[in-house]
Amino acid sequence: MAGVDVIATAMNGANAQFIAQLYAKWVEAPNSVDPDFAALFAALDDETRSIMMDATGASWAPRPKAFGPDEAEGAAKPAKSTTSPAETRAATLDSIRALMLIRAYRVRGHLEAQLDPLGLKQPGHHIELDPATYGFTAADMDRPIFIDGVLGFETATLREVIAALRKSYCGEIGVEFMHIQDPAQKSWIQRRIEGAPWxxxxxxxxxxxxxxxxxxxxxxxxxxxxxxxxxxxxxxxxxxxxxxxxxxxxxxxxxxxxxxxxxxxxxxxxxxxxxxxxxxxxxxxxxxxxxxxxxxxxxxxxxxxxxxxxxxxxxxxxxxxxxxxxxxxxxxxxxxxxxxxxxxxxxxxxxxxxxxxxxxxxxxxxxxxxxxxxxxxxxxxxxxxxxxxxxxxxxxxxxxxxxxxxxxxxxxxxxxxxxxxxxxxxxxxxxxxxxxxxxxxxxxxxxxxxxxxxxxxxxxxxxxxxxxxxxxxxxxxxxxxxxxxxxxxxxxxxxxxxxxxxxxxxxxxxxxxxxxxxxxxLEDAYKGAQDYKVNKADWLEGHWAGLKQADEEAERQEEVTSASLEQLKEVGAAISRPPENFDLNSKIARQLEAKKHAIETGEGIDWATGEALAFGTLMLDGHRVRLSGEDCQRGTFSQRHAVLIDQTNQNEYTPLNNIRPDQAHIEIFNSLLSEYGVLGFEYGYAVSDPNVLVLWEAQFGDFANGAQVLIDQFIASGETKWLRMCGLVMLLPHGSEGQGPEHSSARLERYLQLCAENNMAVCNISTPANYFHALRRQLKRNFRKPLVLMTPKSLLRHKLCVSSLSEFAPGSSFKFVIPETDELVAPEKVKRVVICSGKVYYDLLAERRERGIKDVAIVRLEQFYPFPVKNLKAAIEAYTNAEVVWCQEEPENNGGWTFVDRRIEGVLTCLNNAAKRPRYVGRAAAASPATGLAKVHAAEQAALVNEALSV
CATH class of the missing domain: 3.40.50.970 (Thiamin diphosphate (ThDP)-binding fold, Pyr/PP domains)
Structure with missing residues (x-):
């Protein structure tokens, strides 16, 4: 196809006349031109015809084939020409030149269109649209030229051709369409534009x-x-x-x-x-x-x-x-x-x-x-x-x-x-x-x-x-x-x-x-406006009928977010069952076996399995699920594998869509490399259908920075400004694991700064079961709110970050705060309560067990906003003599500290405990969210864990 590009390029600009003459010469006598050009024209004869079709919208016959002595008797013979070679050459050149001029108008005629109502931008003269560029002179303007049906003419003078072209392409509509690669689309536009039917x-x-x-x-x-x-x-x-x-x-x-x-x-x-x-x-x-x-x-x-x-x-x-x-x-x-x-x-x-x-x-x-x-x-x-x-x-x-x-x-x-x-x-x-x-x-x-x-x-x-x-x-x-x-x-x-x-x-x-x-x-409406009052809002009608505006209750337990054991096992079986005759990657096969074992034993359910159980049980309840983001089918950290790929033929299989025949479906799309556009798309999807769980996952949490306008102007404030609810879920991988500043923080503090008027939920969840309940409550409420989730990275495979099947089953629910889970000394003898959130909990837990500390309790704040005052109070009120610290791995000016400081103080004020204010433990304030040096990271992490546990 390179030759086609040569011809196409040659048909614009100074080479046009030379190519036209050379092509006409080759048609007459193939051996009379340079061997390279002869080979090009011979190889591209049919392609050249396609170019001419592109230029004309008509069909050109290929060069007549010469009949050799071995042709079958009675084969059709070409009619004997009555014109001289010179006449044929001249007519062919005329046609080719005219067609190249026509194509030039189709490509560039818009440059001379009369588009400006103010008349300030006068169209200029463009050499590509000048007949002289193609070898025509003033003497040629009224000579008939054969153009085979183009512009509605079989034969037309050059003057007629140019008039038709200028009317079609240089009037008050200018059309750019020749950049389109689909011939059908170009032909469609061409047929409706030429002749200026408007x-x-x-x-x-x-x-x-x-x-x-x-x-x-x-x-x-x-x-x-x-x-x-x-x-x-x-x-x-x-x-x-x-x-x-x-x-x-x-x-x-x-x-x-x-x-x-x-x-x-x-x-x-x-x-x-x-x-x-x-x-x-x-x-x-x-x-x-x-x-x-x-x-x-x-x-x-x-x-x-x-x-x-x-x-x-x-x-x-x-x-x-x-x-x-x-x-x-x-x-x-x-x-x-x-x-x-x-x-x-x-x-x-x-x-x-x-x-x-x-x-x-x-x-x-x-x-x-x-x-x-x-x-x-x-x-x-x-x-x-x-x-x-x-x-x-x-x-x-x-x-x-x-x-x-x-x-x-x-x-x-x-x-x-x-x-x-x-x-x-x-x-x-x-x-x-x-x-x-x-x-x-x-x-x-x-x-x-x-x-x-x-x-x-x-x-x-x-x-x-x-x-x-x-x-x-x-x-x-x-x-x-x-x-x-x-x-x-x-x-x-x-x-x-x-x-x-x-x-x-x-x-x-x-x-x-x-x-x-x-x-x-207008006057009548103006008078009527003096006494007009809005009598209803339209935001909870149509597809949103039956939903309500949320009240001020921050810690309500929604409709049941648990699922039956039968549903859980049915979904668990489906997500661990590859199809027959499917060449599954051996590493993924081991993962599926692990999922199967966890479901059958009811123990060791990890983050990705908890997520799949949430999706699958919602689908069995009749809700569609839509998940998009960069590489989210596999998951950035190879944790999800929601779409399996056959290693032989690359066929795709989605286990969650094969639970049972009558289920709702999940759509999981690896998005284009865009945050702003894709997050906006998913927000638009979520505000249109309240019965679908819509999720967007950032490849790394801080990538959401590129969509900050959508977060500020739509997700955080759309309901209060425009009365438009939205149940969109944002999954933002977050946690300091020594991967440098750009792959550590999802900028939790920015979302918390946007929180007010019960506008959204912001969570940093530490167990697969709580993640399961958080996802399911999005559709089990009688209202919709955005959910911003700090999701884990290293915890995806952490041996302690697992849940039992009973924590998903009837009797279980979302936990706003998770109290101490280990056996410690009597509560009144506990010297310190460490309140934390997310991944740092497991660092604290491991170190505390390693050191055998029994007088430091660890309480997990699973939901930052709406702030769970009642649940936090219940989790810490027994520790009457303990000091309270807030521990985070983010720098002091990042993370949750500035948000929770006064709120924890408000809870302590309501108690008779000795502590009246929390103390901060974590990294020092920093301009960058994390160090890029692994050794420095490890030292900082060890220091903050040690300080949190040292009484």
Whole structure:
């Protein structure tokens, strides 16, 4: 295929004429060209034809085969040519040159498209689109050329060909699609673009419909500007074509079978989209402008500014019911992108739709954010992966040609803000936002393409921003020329209305009536907003019906989290049973035997087996499980092996999906190397389906740092800001084992700093059984909260970090605090109580037993938040004369110390014990979470263990 690349490359640029002449010469006389080129052309004759098909969209016959003397009698003979060799050569050259020119327009015609409504970016002259580049002169413009059906012509003059190309590719829609490798996709776009069908695509009724949609968009912004002077709303002025664009996408998708659409967007234009697309009541929005809450008084939560909020509704499009939702999100640009696609994946999975055609994501972007935010690529990169595909998203870039005050020359390095989308071979449709018909045509085309090929599509809606970044800013400070042009430009709605009146598609009275009617609707809603109060919240309806808002009880025992012995043994048998005729790795075979032995004896159940028992028993209860993360099928530490690989043929087998025939299933996906994007996807999945256990595992706990925006803005605060519950579990490997600063700490302190208002649970669990109960309680509650788990590394195989089967069975439950388990002296004679959490417990326990210490008790805090006051009090109140220390292996400024210090003091204050405050034992404060030197680590660990146990 290297030769194909040579030909393809040669068909662009200065070599084009030379290659065309050489190829024509070879067709006439193969021996007349350089032997290397002759060999290339001979080897690639059919490939050359494919290139020509690529360039033309038509079929080219291969070079006629010469019949030799050994041919069978009666074989067909080629017709005798009536043209001279010189005429054949000239005609062939003409055709090849014309086809190369046509291909150049398909590849680069968008560079001369009329895309800027402001007229500031004048298309330049590009040599690739110049006929002279391909050997044509002015004398050739009106000579007929055979192009075999391309552009609808069998034979056409060069002038006709260029006119058709410029109309198709250099008008107010510019198309980038020749980077796509799938010939069917390229051909599909080509057939629908060539001939510029949008120029005659709409009758008077359709045009009036577009005008009415523009009227609603334009009138809403004007009304808000007049009624709420000085209020920030991040209006859509200059990009009003966004509203007809969204209507077009939604209508086209609904007609094609989409029944649910989730929209993610930044703040610009959100209010307009809320009322004119997602049908949020105007009276409610205007009440919020006046300072009213978006939630009822009896529902807790901090709320958020109006241009961050979302809503949902059901609409009917041509008889098809479609559920629309606009996702709430913060000002962190693009953070909502993976959340939206995660939500759509959940909906598709709930519906069992493997075609991925019944639900769709529309993701809106600003131009600077699409080019500048890495999360855009992370989201695009997921689009065709097995565990994350959603049938393609439609990306609508509202291209204001400026980011805050930053011009494109400072905002991105490529030709367009949308260049990153080429990485996933998405077609890109650039369209002039001041041509609403072109916009509607392009968006309809995008939705049809998505439904046909189940891939992402990008629409670059080139427009402008009439005001500053918000309505109170002066944009002329930094962009005087742009804003001089904007000030002189009529609105998109005004220009379109004038055009339709001029062509008699609507009358002036009809255009005015559209404005008057909508203004009256706005005025009525404005008056009604004065007395409006929200009477209910919609957050516990639909799929969330039956769940409740959590109360303030921090240490409730949920519905039963234990499982029956029958279920436990059934799951245990399945996870230790490889299929027949399966070439299992010998090391894994030994692990499965160990699991089998632990289940049969009821002793020695390790962390990974406890986890599998939680998953399997939930599945037998009817709950699906979804686990994703980097290398999570095997597990970073080779502990999980939830998916077995045949060593001969690499076939996969998931034991948990083979417990019994009628069970729910688990999906376990090794994710792409992304934290921000994948965690956002899983959050979106979890907020969409409360009946699935959704888990994301970091390869090492601190890798979650790369997703901090998602953690801060969605996971920790999504419920209080937007009334959106989430039961997502984050598994973060944590523990100091001398592996250096980047593989030690999951940054427990950061999650604890985010804890308030009972917003999530944060645990550092020390036994497989408690891990089992923590996972199961996620779905056994009548509410959902995120769960952040510091998970072990060395403890995965620690001989003491095991549980018995009885600790999973009826009568067992989650333990917020685990009291002392060894036999010590009488409680009143204990001199010290060491409170700790996680892995350091086993270091303390081993050393205490080694030294035979009997007067130091060790209590494990399994859940940091909500803080278990009652359970901790019960665990330490008997030690009336003991001092209390908090022991951790993290540096003093990390880990749990600053969080538990005053809380432990509060517990001690309620007791009659001698101790009134805990004392810290652990590593000194440090800028880095751990040393990178094994000897230093070992010395530090030994010192803190010794100090904790030395009375």
């Amino acid at each position: 120029l005659n695509a709409f009758d008077a009724k359709a045009k009036a419909k577009i005008l009415n949609q523009l009227t609603e968009a334009d009138s809403f912004e004007n009304f808000c500007q007049r009624r709420f002077v000085g209020t920030k709303r991040f209006g859509l002025e200059g990009g009003e074509s966004t509203i007809p664009a969204l209507h077009s996408i939604i209508e086209t998708a609904a007609n094609a079978g989409v029944r649910e659409i989730a929209i993610g967007m930044p703040h610009r234009g959100r209010l307009n989209t809320l009322v004119n697309i997602v049908k949020k009541p105007l009276v409610q929005l205007f009440a919020e402008f006046g300072g009213a809450s978006a939630k009822p008084d009896d529902v807790q939560g901090s709320g958020d500014v109006k241009y961050h909020l979302g809503t949902s509704t059901d609409i009917v499009v041509n008889g098809n019911k479609v559920h629309l939702s606009l996702q709430p999100n913060p000002s962190h640009l693009e953070a909502v992108d993976p959340v939206v696609v995660g939500k759509i994946r959940a909906r598709l999975d709930m519906a069992g739709d493997r075609t991925r055609k019944s639900a769709m994501a529309i993701i809106m972007h600003g131009d600077a954010a699409f080019a500048g935010q890495g999360l855009v690529y992370e989201t695009l990169a997921m689009s065709q992966l097995i565990g994350y595909r959603t049938g393609g998203s439609i990306h609508l870039v509202v291209n204001n040609q400026i980011g805050f005050t930053t011009v494109p020359a400072h905002a991105f390095s490529g030709l367009y803000c949308t260049d990153v989308a080429k990485a996933v071979q998405a077609p890109i449709l650039h369209v002039n936002g001041d041509n609403p018909e072109a916009v509607v045509f392009a968006t309809k085309l995008a939705a049809e393409f998505r439904q046909e090929f189940a891939v992402d599509v990008v629409i670059d809606l080139v427009c402008y921003r009439r005001h500053g970044h918000n309505e109170n800013e002066e944009p002329a400070f930094t962009q005087p020329i742009m804003y001089k042009a904007i000030k002189a430009l009529k609105t998109t709605r005004a220009l379109y209305a004038e055009r339709l009146i001029q062509e008699n598609s609507v009358t002036a009275d009809e255009a005015k009536a559209m404005v008057d009617d909508y203004i009256q609707t």
